[in-house]
Amino acid sequence: MKHALSVDVEDWFQVLNMRDAVARERWPDLPLRCVDATRRLLDVLARHEARATFFFLGWIAERAPELVADVARAGHEIGSHGYDHRVLGELGPEGFATDLERTESILRGITGSRPEVFRACTWSITGRTLWALPVLAGRGYRIDSSVFPVLHPEYGIRAAPAVPYRITTPSGTLAEFPPLTLRVLGRRLAVGGGGYLRLFPVRLLEAGLLQMERAGWPGCVYLHPWEVDPQQPRQRLGFLRGFRHYVNLHRTLPKLEVLLRRHAFTTLSEALAQSPSWTAKCAEFSWNGLSG
Numbered sequence: 001m002k003h004a005l006s007v008d009v010e011d012w013f014q015v016l017n018m019r020d021a022v023a024r025e026r027w028p029d030l031p032l033r034c035v036d037a038t039r040r041l042l043d044v045l046a047r048h049e050a051r052a053t054f055f056f057l058g059w060i061a062e063r064a065p066e067l068v069a070d071v072a073r074a075g076h077e078i079g080s081h082g083y084d085h086r087v088l089g090e091l092g093p094e095g096f097a098t099d100l101e102r103t104e105s106i107l108r109g110i111t112g113s114r115p116e117v118f119r120a121c122t123w124s125i126t127g128r129t130l131w132a133l134p135v136l137a138g139r140g141y142r143i144d145s146s147v148f149p150v151l152h153p154e155y156g157i158r159a160a161p162a163v164p165y166r167i168t169t170p171s172g173t174l175a176e177f178p179p180l181t182l183r184v185l186g187r188r189l190a191v192g193g194g195g196y197l198r199l200f201p202v203r204l205l206e207a208g209l210l211q212m213e214r215a216g217w218p219g220c221v222y223l224h225p226w227e228v229d230p231q232q233p234r235q236r237l238g239f240l241r242g243f244r245h246y247v248n249l250h251r252t253l254p255k256l257e258v259l260l261r262r263h264a265f266t267t268l269s270e271a272l273a274q275s276p277s278w279t280a281k282c283a284e285f286s287w288n289g290l291s292g
């Protein structure tokens, strides 16, 4: 079983935890660090013959088109992470459509094709923003990976499935590929990437992968270029946000290497397509019934 690996290509100052520390107006003046960090990830993936889906912010793609081109040339999948990392509740349905269109046109200008996989800023498809699903299906997206099946103060739909499923909307059908979780003592733990990958032992993530394999599904692991950039400028974020952002940054790459040595990883599209009957065995939800 090949699992899915995904990289959300954004820079350290664009993370939601940074919103009070670095104003949006300052973004254009800050040096891009995610280009080198993403290239570091490309090298590691090439060494292990692994593929991944790279969800690009349009804002980054506009400033580093050669990076997008190189990622695509290396055989990875290019997805959209929206234009400038605004949560969907802030964009609203019309703002979201505009944001998608803008990012699509930037990515199409570089790679020649429009993205068909999407991940929202900070997992912001929640019970309050389910309207995003018909918008995505209507624009021709095939796969979304924005619904976190746990409840977190800032995101998540606890009732959502932890394995891939189909969502029907009035404008078409989407596959939803949730990030990896682990079921322990009847509760679901987020283990699939980001701060969870940096904080917990890698065995916990692997236990999640094994649980998925046993159930016949690929898992979806995620990380960000800023998580392999321990030299990034440090901000005062307060205890909780600072901990979430900075814990174990120096351990992300070694942990990723362990994962890549022990498991096979590919793009979200290929991970789903490896079981041709997946659409027959997966659960189907109506877009507005997802939050239960």
Ligand SMILES: [Zn+2]
Residues within 6 Å of the ligand: 008, 010, 081, 085, 120, 121, 122
């Ligand atoms: Zn992001």
